[in-house]
Amino acid sequence: MRVFHGIIEIAGQMGILCGALKRKGHIAVGYNTFQSYLDYKEHLINTDAFEIRKMLKQIVNFFDIFHFHYGATIMPNFEDLEIIKNKKKKIIMHHWGNEIRFHDLAMLNNPYVYTGDSPPNNDIHQKLLSITKYIDEAIVQDYEVLPHVANYYKKVHIMPIAIDIRKFKPHYPSRETKKPLILHAPTNPDFKGTAYIEKAIEELRHTHLFDYKRIEKMSNAHVVEMYKEADIIVDQVCCGSYGLLSVESMALGKPVIVYIREDLKDSFPSGLPVVNGNPDNIKQAIKDLIESPERRHELGVKGREFAKKYHSSNVVVERLLNIYSKLS
Structure with a gap:
């Protein structure tokens, strides 16, 4: 063919x-x-x-x-x-x-x-x-x-x-990390809801210890290398579904925050291992993961398996x- x-x-x-x-x-x-x-x-x-x-x-x-x-x-x-x-x-x-x-x-x-x-x-x-x-x-x-x-x-x-899963070796977040690295990689900040994400990030800086990087205008290969260092990855919080960033992040064993519309939840395979974050609750979603290294690791392991099975x-x-x- x-x-x-x-x-x-x-x-x-x-x-x-x-x-x-x-x-x-x-x-x-x-x-x-x-x-x-x-x-x-x-x-x-x-x-x-x-x-x-x-x-x-x-x-x-x-x-x-x-x-x-x-x-x-x-x-x-x-x-x-x-x-x-x-x-x-x-x-x-x-x-x-x-x-x-x-x-x-x-x-x-x-x-x-x-x-x-x-x-x-x-x-x-x-x-x-x-x-x-x-x-x-x-x-x-x-x-x-x-x-x-x-x-x-x-x-x-x-x-x-x-995705070609062979190219994504898991780098699970360490349970011992005290200062997690949060990454966000908006190809389109308006579509991804970057303003909402970064407002939450700035507010959390006053109460929590973490690093934040916004990745833009880099080749996909370079960006994926940077994902490996992350403890938390925030994808899109406005669309209502998950995209390539979420899939690549799960394949790397990273916990993902992304907005899944309520009416669409049952349309995805059961057990989709993401944290559901929208503009109204994104601060709480990030806060919860900052405070729980065990949860970060658990979501990373489940995400890797989900990516292998479905993507x-x-x-x-x-x-x-x-x-x-x-x-x-």
């Missing part, structure tokens, strides 16, 4: 999935036109929109399955989709969140959500109508994203974020292959 992934790399997922597909004996290539300081490279061809469009004919003829990401395809206005469809190739779209997060819908069950980076509702609507003229099925990572696309596609699959790319790729096998 020859699988095309493109054209926007989000959270390293194209490369990770391509790597897992290769280990299963398939040809898989990620073409990425969105380069950033995160510096994702593995299993990717980092190119630009102009170059990849010049290769459209060869790409369409070579690959069997087209797995697009983030609501983008090779050509502007989705002109390539009709060509791919006419060649009887399989196509699926993988949505990640901000590109299809309708503002009013996102706020229905979440008073904290930030949607300032999402397009206007009508732009999202028109884009989804254009895509679904040719693509019947989509993938999303969880039930927070699902409602935004469920009424457009014939079928939407839930598939968790994937290892070797596990996720089996779900992906099952999805591919049923595409028409």
Whole structure:
């Protein structure tokens, strides 16, 4: 099987999935036109929109399955989709969140959500109508994203974020640490709720002993190295679901604070080992972990097992292959 992934790399997922597909004996290539300081490279061809469009004919003829990401395809206005469809190739779209997060819908069950980076509702609507003229099925990572696309596609699959667990050796927090290190790594401070987190941090400095680091604009590889030193990691406290930072942190054996919406709790595998923190209770959530080294260690051990069981790319790729096998 020859699988095309493109054209926007989000959270390293194209490369990770391509790597897992290769280990299963398939040809898989990620073409990425969105380069950033995160510096994702593995299993990717980092190119630009102009170059990849010049290769459209060869790409369409070579690959069997087209797995697009983030609501983008090779050509502007989705002109390539009709060509791919006419060649009887399989196509699926993988949505990640901000590109299809309708503002009013996102706020229905979440008073904290930030949607300032999402397009206007009508732009999202028109884009989804254009895509679904040719693509019947989509993938999303969880039930927070699902409602935004469920009424457009014939079928939407839930598939968790994937990581290459082999690259994450656990560094569990020591039970003996008296001055824990708290890390927060916002790729988008408004979306992550950084202002709420840092307000809580500043207030806690008056009563508790700890260090705090905010990590920004570094490559993913460099950031992961820094996670290893942390005793507590704070992810996103506004979205209502957990993202790549939470998964990588759990894989490293770190306790994670992240906001999980009440109505979504049962949609995740039971025993999700995170501390639920939102803008209203983030100070208490951080305080509790500062005061409990035993709890930090316990959550780290449970998080590592959770990441192995549900987010290892070797596990996720089996779900992906099952999805591919049923595409028409």
